[in-house]
Amino acid sequence: MKIKIFLFAVLAIFLASCNTNHNHEIEEPHHDEVKIQLTAYSNEFELFAEADPFTVGQSSEILSHFSHLPSFKALESGSMTIRLIVNGKETRQTLEKPTRKGIYKFELKPETSGKGQLVFDIVTEKGNFQLTVPEVEVFADDHDAIHAGEDIVVSSTNATVFTKEQSWKIDFATAHPKTEPFGQVIRTTARVESAQGDETLISAKTNGIVKLSANNILEGKPVSNGQVLFSISGSELANNNSATRFSEAQNNYEKAKADYERLAELAKDKIVSEKELLNAKNQFENAKVIYDNLNKNFNPSGQNVASTMTGYVKQVFVQNGQYVEAGQPIVIISQNKTLLLRTEVQRKFAPILGTINSANIHTLHDNQTYSLEELNGKMVSVGRNTNSDNYLIPLSLQIDNKGTFVPGGFVELFLKTLTNAQALTIPNSALLEEQGNYFVFVQITPELFEKREVKTGATDGLKTEILQGLSQDERLVTTGAILVKLAQATGTLDAESGHNH
Known part of the structure; x- marks a missing residue:
């Protein structure tokens, strides 16, 4: 039975493709079969819309998805006005709330042809915002609109569909690679110790x-x-009994005090010599010092x-x-407030140790990475020499224990050096490894992602240098890449999570 169902499915797909191929020259596609994708970003929002090609005098549906930035979560409330401005003429529509969570469904009927722009005026509890899509073209007739829409349809070959509804449910983000200074990184292991004075x-x-x-x-x-x-x-000890020594010191003190006070009275009448009085005073003061010390720290x-x-x-x-x-x-x-990270590095790094200006610290037990600045850290000391017992150079860093560091444990340490060299870098969370090769998901549209192999360079624990396979103007998945990969592996989507076009 399963084999028959599979054969019918294959046959249906084959017939559909044949139909599409040979009817293309005979039948014109319907207006609602061709969609154009619109994408725009501001500091506060991401817009992804699928729309009918714009034709003068015909209604076009614009299904617009709005995500907050940098969280990439759905815009759940707020009024929205869309304005299509072409040749100074404006067509607008206002929706007081989303059609569905994160989605505003607009319908516009352009009045004139030409190139213009779509402007979205957003009013939320946090303020008023604006998002603009430039280079939007309105066509004079339906035929031109359909063919122009076909020309700009995004190919989904070798790409994975991951809808906005899916990304809104998880921790998800996209970003451009950064070109920034990226020097040599020394990767080592450090022992966590309590700082002196802590x-x-x-x-x-x-x-x-x-x-x-x-x-x-x-x-x-x-x-x-x-x-x-x-x-x-020590009261129960036969020898070195502290209670006995305390009593002895107390008795000696009281006796020396009494002797001194007695001789002091006699000295007034010149009955005792000054020397005897000084000896008695000396014995009294010595006994007092011993007694006071024991009395301060001991009791019976x-x-x-x-x-x-x-x-x-x-x-x-x-x-x-x-x-x-x-x-x-x-x-x-x-x-446990201030900690020391003690490590040792090979002698070959001696020439660049003086250029170390920062570090990233990776905790092995919970797989978290912190920057030295994030932990209010600093470089405390760098060894200047080695010895016959150890040919490694010692280094020490001091950090505040803002994470889950445990004295006596170990962390992975990435020592970063100063440099003027520029490198293209991406967050480590964007990288996926398969059998020693590294991949990223490059955004074609906010719902379509291409899996691409990249060649990596050095890493500092938070970012990795990209040597080949990616350009600075491309946007890629930086958070949630593993779930996009799972969507690609299954090849299916949740029927309830998709949206209707």
């Missing part, structure tokens, strides 16, 4: 047993400046250690109940 290491100030606070100091947990993180107690239950900045717990080095010694690292607190 994190602090908190260490034990005495020997003892660590007791983490009841808030459960865990990696990744936010902490505030002055928040107590843990305490260190141990030493309380607080965070010195607001941030989060980056790393905990000890466990609750573990014995630590003075100076031993306990916890790292990080703000």
Whole structure:
């Protein structure tokens, strides 16, 4: 059954093509069979219209699609006036709202023949705008209009139809390639680290047993400046008992204070010598220094250690109940606001390292690319030499953590150099790869796209240099190219998404 249906379909197509070929010289096409495409752009809108050829005294339908720029989404509301101006005479029509979402269906009857222009006056909530289609021709009779329309019909051979209704449903955009300075790019990998001053290491100030606070100091947990993180107690230790040392220091301080005050009273009556008084004062001041230091950092239950900045717990080095010694690292607190990207490059790039003026950073875990300027970044240092252990040259960049960077992870780095050389570039999102070859979809009309192979040069992670296959005045799909490719692969369109001509 399926084979029969297929054979009937093939036969129907063959007969239709035969009919078309041999009847072309006998029958003139009807006016409504030939359509002309009109395309125009402004800073705010894209227009794509399909219209009947314009003939004096005959009504022509203009099916107009309007998209916002740069979003390329449908114009959903607003009044529209179309004006056909030829030889100073004007024909107009106003629609208060779209015929359908993004579509305005006009009908005009030209009054005079000649070349003129179509002007669209757009009134929306955001203001008044105007879009002009130049070089619109109105013909004196239907015969000339039809033949002229046939001559400018756009060929769809080797092209993919992707309707405006389809593009409005997805992230979609088109643009011209750019001719701009594009220097040598050094592609490498960098390690993400916290910047100096962005994190602090908190260490034990005495020997003892660590007791983490009841808030459960865990990696990744936010902490505030002055928040107590843990305490260190030596009261249970036989040796180096901090509580014993605190009591001893307190007793020595109180004794030295009492001795000094007593000798000071006796010195008034010249009962003790000045030397004895100075010795007592010295012992008192030394005991006070020791006691004040211990009293500041200790209490009978141990030493309380607080965070010195607001941030989060980056790393905990000890466990609750573990014995630590003075100076031993306990916890790292990080703000994770400023990061360093550390990388190394081959020595062959040494002559151009001084010309590096920017970079693009590509995160591997979420496939996002950021410019150095976007992250408020800067080049911090460039190595001047290598050593016997490492023949690579180190570089460091500093960035603000505005993305999803994780210290300790890795990113792909594209170091960009200054240059006066001009290159034709396109966004990487416009490129499609098939078995090592690269393709783009070039716009023929806003609903018709040609798949074209291009030869690529260097890439900086965001843009790629095009060496062959594309010119600056051509418009191509920069966002949504993969979906245009899928439409080409299926060879079919959603019946509900198309529009009637």
